[in-house]
Amino acid sequence: MALPVYASPLEKLWHYIYLVICALIFLFLIAPILIVIPLSFNAEPYFTFTEKMLTFDPSGYSLRWYDLLLTQPSLPTDVPRDAAWWGRVWTESAWVNAAKNSVIIGVFATVVATVLGTIAALGLSRPEMPYRRLIMAILISPMIVPIIITATGLFFFYSSPCALIGWTGLSQYCGRLTSSYVGVVLAHATLGIPFVIITVTATLIGFDQSLNRAAASLGAPPTTTFFKVTMPLILPGVISGALFAFVTSFDEVVVVLFVAAHDQQTIPRQMWNGIREQISPAILAVATILVVISIALLATLEILRRRSERLRGVTPH
């Protein structure tokens, strides 16, 4: 934003103050996220920069907290790091197991949310869609309803999932969904769906429906049209929706606390417990890894956005 040539000295002064204010707000936004990165390499169990760290003394830095992530809760630290040791890390480390759980739950939840969400978005974007506004409001509501209400409701629902169809006599064949992977996956899919709907319908706004008609007029059946014509064009929206859904699941803790079994640890749940009981710099090591992952995700999204703009011939103005 350039200053106009006719700006008075007072306006110039205000303009520079304004830029400084904006810089400070950007600092407020970004500093808390970046600060955990150097602190996670702290050689001491403190949450602040030690004397040695500030003078860039190598002995002030260490990887001990990352090592702790691999060895918690009870792996030996003073043995050679051979294949057998890494094998034990893969099966025994609490954080590695939590990461595996998080990825499994996240992937399944993302697949469910993305498939159902994309199909629904195709319907919602058709001009003939009846009750569009109401249905959209219902589908977006999991994002709006406070998470504690969702978690509490799911807790009651999962305790007796067939309570509503009790009159059919089928409920005796129903188990419980609490303490199960299926329960957590379904809940996380529900929480991810609004993001898929929002991103995919946004992509479909710019979608030229006559392309579909052209494909149909050339004899393509609807499924071929979808996979050959529609899908490649809306793919950036679908992928960014899927990323949103995955991140939502990967970061979700409240539902897991309410409906998952005690031994079903996920990364956010491990962090939650770590923060509540006694916060150790190992949390900062996890935080750093997660920040790096989110930077990678953001870069992916940016590349997708550029690709989509290029494909549709939209140039940044």
Add this chain to the structure above:
Amino acid sequence: MADISAPAAALTTSDGRPLRAALASAQQRAKRRAFLLVLPLLAFIVITFIVPIGQLMHQAIYNPGFSDNMPRLTQWFADTPPGTAPDEAAWEALALDLRDASEAKTIGTVGTRVNYDLSGTRSLFTSTARKAARFEPPYREAVLAADDKWADPVLWSTMRQVSDAYSLNFFLAALDMTRDVEGRVVAMPEDRQIYVSLFLKTFLLAGLITLTCLVLGFPVAHLLATLPMRWSNLLMILVLLPFWTSLLVRTTSWMVLLQQQGVVNNTLVAAGVVAEEGRLELIYNQIGTIIAMTHILLPFMILPLYSVMRPIPPSYVRAARSLGATSWTAFRRVYLPQTLPGVGAGALLVFILAVGYYITPALVGGASGQLISNLIAFHMQDSLNWSLAAALAGLLLGAVLLLYWVYDRLVGIDNMKLG
């Protein structure tokens, strides 16, 4: 015009059907097809989301803890009009129900249920039930011999109230109200009124957080909207990175930054702004909740503001200036009104999200920074008064849905943008 419409009625498709009917049925088919695409997801959301929340609301008005385990006394209450003094039949029902509940080990549930409406009665139920196996007629004397508190008419009127599994009493409790002996709705005693003030505090804090988000978000969004696209895309990353970073990571960073021995306090001490012994308490209180939640919700304010500000042509402000307006007047009378849709969208979204926040207050809020969500979790996990938790959740849900409806009216849900 009439000449044209007359032959139009006779138009037919190639197979001889009237065009109007053919079009209408094609329209119907298209509608059905669009709806069929949405149906699987709609069914999924109804089953995994709407039904559970319905069940939660049911929990708030339905608590069979008494009626299921004290069937005889429940029947007696149903057969007699309110205010009836307990006769021998009632005492017999009570004694036999206490005996059965003691054997079935459900007496704790019964005592807890009555205790919600009349505190201090749980132990009366459990201790009397332990002696219930030896009760002989006449039951009135037998029960009163076990504990003379059973003669209390308030206890009997409370039991009558809770014997109805369906009641709005938990909603009354969530609004700091209760029923007196005659069943009239009255306010709770002063010292037990906590929920209404907590609701007010939640709304107040959410409003404060919305305001700070607006104050911090407006200049940033304005800068992003007026910079050339290349630069604003680059700076946008600084807004989107926090948006994409785990909530727990961001909350942890604030805990690290704001601790008494944390980076902020150390910097302030090193700079001589505060004394070593005067380190600021920035966390585990309301201040910590406000700072951390402002940081977490700020992107939800900046993104809608940006998407409204970007298309505002700069020529309007320039025109105002050329007509003699000062820069302040041009901003206030020309620019600001055009940004109001963005302000409304961002503020509503931030407020809706802030009102129901749970994780951040639970971790950094300490005792004073807890919101209504945290109390719902407390009643679910610690006090185990699930019906009260459900009633509080119902009130919160009502407030959020109202705001959501306003959002849909003013902004439109389809206009929600993410990044």
